Amino acid sequence: MSKKSxxxxxxxxxxLLILCLCFALCARAETILLRTGARVNGTIVFQxxxxxxxxxxxxxxxxxxxxxxxxxxxxxxxxEQQTTAAEQNEPExxxxxxxxxxxxxxxxxxxxxxxxxxxxxxxVGTHHIGAxxxxxxxxxxxHGQSDGFNFLPVQAALRLPLTEAKHAPVFGVGIGYGxxxxxxxxxxxxxxxxFGYRCQINPKTAIGVVAFARFQxxxxxxxxxxxxxxxxxxxxxxxxxxxxxxxxxx
Numbered sequence: 001m002s003k004k005s006x007x008x009x010x011x012x013x014x015x016l017l018i019l020c021l022c023f024a025l026c027a028r029a030e031t032i033l034l035r036t037g038a039r040v041n042g043t044i045v046f047q048x049x050x051x052x053x054x055x056x057x058x059x060x061x062x063x064x065x066x067x068x069x070x071x072x073x074x075x076x077x078x079x080e081q082q083t084t085a086a087e088q089n090e091p092e093x094x095x096x097x098x099x100x101x102x103x104x105x106x107x108x109x110x111x112x113x114x115x116x117x118x119x120x121x122x123x124v125g126t127h128h129i130g131a132x133x134x135x136x137x138x139x140x141x142x143h144g145q146s147d148g149f150n151f152l153p154v155q156a157a158l159r160l161p162l163t164e165a166k167h168a169p170v171f172g173v174g175i176g177y178g179x180x181x182x183x184x185x186x187x188x189x190x191x192x193x194x195f196g197y198r199c200q201i202n203p204k205t206a207i208g209v210v211a212f213a214r215f216q217x218x219x220x221x222x223x224x225x226x227x228x229x230x231x232x233x234x235x236x237x238x239x240x241x242x243x244x245x246x247x248x249x250x
Contacts, residue, residue, distance in 0.1 A: 033070045103159065117241035119144065123157050134161075137156075149218065155192075158173050159171075160172070194245065208246075214241045
């Protein structure tokens with residue numbers, strides 16, 4: 001065997017050895033322990049102060065805000081090597097921004113006139129600000145009563161869990177304007193208060209059951225004819241309702 005061939009064989013063996021070592025490192029999995037108690041196994045491909053990205057055994061990637069991660073169970077030296085390699089070789093742009101969250105609320109209860117009250121609200125906002133699972137957003141819904149007073153509220157909303165535990169009490173407030181859908185009614189200011197329970201299923205999904213109280217300002221328009229002249233009169237009316245609400249964050 002020539003000297004050139006021997007050198008080529010040695011180089012190939014070195015390359016194969018390096019390749020095997022790389023596969024061995026990738027085969028070792030980290031475990032991310034989330035604040036919700038969930039565990040995610042895989043290989044960390046990127047991490048910084050804002051986000052941690054992990055790849056599972058099937059090659060799928062999952063991104064978690066750093067504040068949702070309680071602990072990373074792995075060798076610190078290996079993590080530093082992987083982070084450096086990812087920063088140098090990762091071709092795609094890492095998005096560290098918080099994605100939008102949707103809040104669906106379905107409610108039922110009674111009005112101040114002891115009529116059935118029901119509603120559905122769809123709100124869009126952020127489910128995570130800083131280190132808190134804090135929902136701030138806005139949207140619209142449909143609020144109705146069995147006596148025919150129906151409104152379309154356009155509102156800004158806040159939903160605040162009082163602790164970061166998986167099971168936590170939650171406080172909520174909403175304010176906006178209720179557009180009257182009932183004939184002869186004019187809408188007005190809308191406000192609502194919530195207090196109840198929320199369960200954080202994973203960093204992006206939560207469910208809850210809360211008690212609510214609402215106030216809707218309204219006016220009734222009535223027409224009156226006096227000596228062939230028609231007049232329109234407006235009578236103010238304040239509508240109150242209360243009951244239970246089912247919430248879903250996703």
